[in-house]
Amino acid sequence: MTETGTRRADWTGRPLRWLRILRDDLCTARPDPLPPSVWLRWLPHGVLCLAAFGITVGGIAQLRNNGHLGLGLAFVLGLAQGAAVVLAMWRPVPAWWVSVGAMLVGAVALRGRLGETPENLFTWPWPVAGIFAQLLVLLLLALRVRVRAAVEALAVTVLVTWLLDGVWGAPPHQSTSVITVVLATIVVALGTALRGRREARAELGRQASLTEEERARRTVLEERSRIARELHDVVAHHMSVISIQAQVAPHLVENPPDELRENLEGIRHNALEALTELRRVLGVLRSENPDEDASDASGTGPHSPQPTxxxxxxxxxxxxxxxxxxxxxxxxxxxxxxxxxxxxxxxxxxxxxxxxxxxxxxxxxxxxxxxxxxxxxxxxxxxxxxxxxxxxxxxxxxxxxxxxxxxxxxxxxxxxxxxxxxxxxxxxxxAAAPGTGLVPRHPAAPASGTDRAPDPKDDHV
CATH class of the missing domain: 3.30.565.10 (Histidine kinase-like ATPase, C-terminal domain)
Structure with missing residues (x-):
């Protein structure tokens, strides 16, 4: 395939890819519940339910009295607008579709009745109650979905509004297209900003938790390295003594046999090798903690004799x-x-x-x-x-x-x-290290005299 053909295929496939992305973002019914607030846990839910009730009552009254719709249709449309706000607390994307769908049905039903009372122009294509419902739904949607999905929902809202009022048109009416688009844009921007702030705080909390875990892990490793270095110093001392004793032992026996000399020389050689390995390990440990290399007056530095x-x-x-x-x-x-x-x-x-x-x-x-x-x-x-x-x-x-x-x-x-x-x-x-075969007496066992383990609850002060 030529380069021109590749570019043409790429441009042809882009709209399909965009449509797939739009479908994945907006054609979903996955739950995304509104989390409870920090101070008064269910206050936002109560306020939204009150707002939904007001939108339902106001929408029915407006569609019935000013729009001259039948009671049944006005009731269904008003109830759909209020239900969209309630549904948005758990499933924001389906709630947005319900709000847009109620607006479309109401706009089509009201278009033929516009102009019947010129002295009282009806708001179209968005009734006042529908505007409030759509703004609340967009805010709840922007708070809980990705920025891309919120922008797509705003773009579809603007497109539907423009097609109804700008392309299809209607008899004389009080247009609500501009105010709806402006307010919807502000609401989506506000919801996106609040969602970004909440995610930033959550990420900061996760980073702080990871930092604390890393600090605790590093502290444990440093303490274990310090303990290992001190105990290696103790073992190194004993290995040095063994080496010296193995070297001196043949001179303490008159005419020692060759087997004894060989065994003692082997002991001395193994002790020196072990001592070399221990010193190498100590060098590695000390190089990882250069701040601890300096000895202090109390003799706790790594090159000082270990305290007892x-x-x-x-x-x-x-x-x-x-x-x-x-x-x-x-x-x-x-x-x-x-x-x-x-x-x-x-x-x-x-x-x-x-x-x-x-x-x-x-x-x-x-x-x-x-x-x-x-x-x-x-x-x-x-x-x-x-x-x-x-x-x-x-x-x-x-x-x-x-x-x-x-x-x-x-x-x-x-x-x-x-x-x-x-x-x-x-x-x-x-007194005996683990694995030596010496089983210590349990501290709860009865004892007398100095063979008594003091109870941690005793007060010795």
Whole structure:
């Protein structure tokens, strides 16, 4: 096919394509209910029903008295105009067809009666009640359909009005064509603008929700990366010790056999390889969080030794220096715990005290650590704040990070308000990591002495 033939076929097919689009947009009966309002949920529906009743009564009276139509036809046309407004609250496109159809039937029926009373010219082709009905229907349609469909409905309305009044014509009458077209255009523009504003607000709400979800996801990933980095540091320390011990062990035995030397050399080699891999992982984690590379005075930087419960007193003193009244107590027989357990306990206390400083001004805090046979219990409680808390710039995911730490060790963490208006964070950290085969005693089991898990509802302040 030549280029000229292609262009001719394209121009020939365009009207058919436009007709298909027009059919898809306006030849539909799909429901599109008017949503309830925010403040008074059904007020718009009530107002529209009252307007529909007024249009029906006014339309029947106008068609009967001024148009001199029979009571039956006037009643049907007036009822159709009012019913179109009510129908538009649920199915705007069929309601628009009902309104236009009622206008066409009424215009044809009134055309032969125009001019019978020259002193009282009748409004034609749109009666006054029909104008109000069409404007309300177009407004409801523009609020809930696509802009293209609303413009198409307006174009068909203008075309039908022009064909009746401009082409077909009628005896002397009071023309309502211009005022109907102008008002219909204004109404469609207003409805389209309101619909665009509503869609923009809905999209903004969706974007805000997605942003909040992304922020929460990023916070979880950052906290897990931090936890993984700290625990890898602990494992790296132990691997270094294993490597050194494997290197020194042959010198502690007089004339060690070759098999022992080979086994120890293999242990040392595997430990060094594991240590190299751990350091590589740590390098990746630190490169993704460059802002955390600088060490601070408290020694929480990534290159500083990871804190344990031995530094709990220093943490409490630093918190007191910040203006918070803190008391601390350690119950049970103190014993060394796994590095990950002590690190997580320290971080939970640190985060809980930070939350008290930020969110409970004027309150006092009490820290309690209890050593029990199967692990460690951590409790941080604060009293009722004495003044409102200032706005906090934080992301609001401190509790999420603490729960991640406890869950990673196979423990649990609860945080809830107290009856006296304060708040309490309670963590249970097992001494053995998950998968080691050591089953901790359930905290609800009976115990005595220091083997008692404190109830989260107890008041230790």
């Amino acid at each position: 419960l031995d530094r709990l007193d220093a943490l409490v003193e630093n918190t007191r220096a910040a203006g918070l009244t803190v008391t601390a107590r350690i119950n049970g027989e103190r014993r060394p715990m796994q590095s990950g357990v002590e690190l997580s306990a320290y971080r939970i206390v640190q985060e809980a005290l930070s939350n008290v400083l930020r969110h409970a001004p004027g309150a006092s805090a009490h820290v309690e650590i209890e050593y029990i046979p199967y692990g460690l219990l951590v409790s941080v409680a604060n009293s009722r704040p004495t003044r409102p808390a200032p706005p906090s710039p934080g992301a609001g995911h401190g509790l999420l990070g603490m729960r991640e730490r406890a869950a990673m060790l196979g423990g649990s963490l609860t945080a809830a308000p107290r009856a006296d208006g304060g708040y309490r964070v309670f963590a249970e950290l097992p």
